[in-house]
Amino acid sequence: MSNLQTPILDHIVILVSHETLLGISKQVDGQFTLAPGGNHADGLTTNKLILLPDGVYLEFIAFFDNIDPEKRRAHRWGNEKENTIIDWAFTLRSEEDFGAVQQRFKSAETEASYTDPIAGGRTKPDGTVLKWAVCVPRNAQGKVIPGSLPFWCLDRTPRANRVPYEVEPHLTQHPNGVQGISSVSVHVPNGKVSSFKGAYDAIFGGAWNYQVPSGSTAGARSVSLSEGETSVRLVFSGLKQGNVELLPGLVLEIERQ
Structure with a gap:
C-alpha cells in the first residue's frame, strides 16, 4: 500500500x-x-496534552461541569468512563488520501464504515484557531463503541499548530524517558473479533502497522485485536524499561527501544 495511505x-x-x-x-x-x-469549538470540552518525541500525543479531555447534561449524553464520549483511554485517532498526510481508505471499506468483509469528514476545531490559549475534520466509525446500527475502532483526525490547518512537537521540542522531553507509542492493543466484545478484523484489514490494506508523524521506526508500531471488555491499551517506547502511572488505576508499560 502507498505510504500516502498508511495510517x-x-x-x-x-x-x-x-x-x-x-x-x-x-x-x-x-x-x-x-x-x-484549549477549548473545543462545540463549547462542551477542553483539554491538555502530552506531546511525545515521535509526534503522537496524549490528550486529556474533560467536559465542562456546567454544560447541559443532555448535550453531554449525546456526545459520543459523554457516557465513557473517566480516568481511562476512551479513544484513539489516526491521521494521513492529506485529507484527500482518506478517499482510498473509504474505497477499501466498500469491498471489506465488515459491517463497519466511516462517516465523511466532519468539521471540528479548537482555539489555543494564545488565540491560534485550529481546524480539522474527523471521520467517525459506524456500523449498521449507527455507531461503534468508542475505541474499538480508531477515528480519523485530518488537519485543515497545519498540524504543527495543533501538535508543536518539532516547534517546541522542550515539550517532548519527559523525565521518564518516554519517546513514543510502541503498540496499541484493542479489546472488543466476545464474538466480535472476526467482524472487527475485516474493518482493520480495510484500514491498513495490509499488515497492521502504523507510521508516526516523526517518521521514527522505533518500537513495533503495531495494532493487535483480542476479545474482552472493550478497552484500549498502549505500550510506550522509551529510553528505559518500566511502568508509569498516568492516572490512578491507569498504569502503562514502557518498553526500552
Missing part, C-alpha cells in the same frame, strides 16, 4: 473530570511535561 498514529484520548484536568500537572509532575491544550 499515521495521531493521538490517544483519555477522559477525565474537569477537576482532574485542572490539577493534571500535579498528577504527571516528575513523569511527563505537560503542554497546553
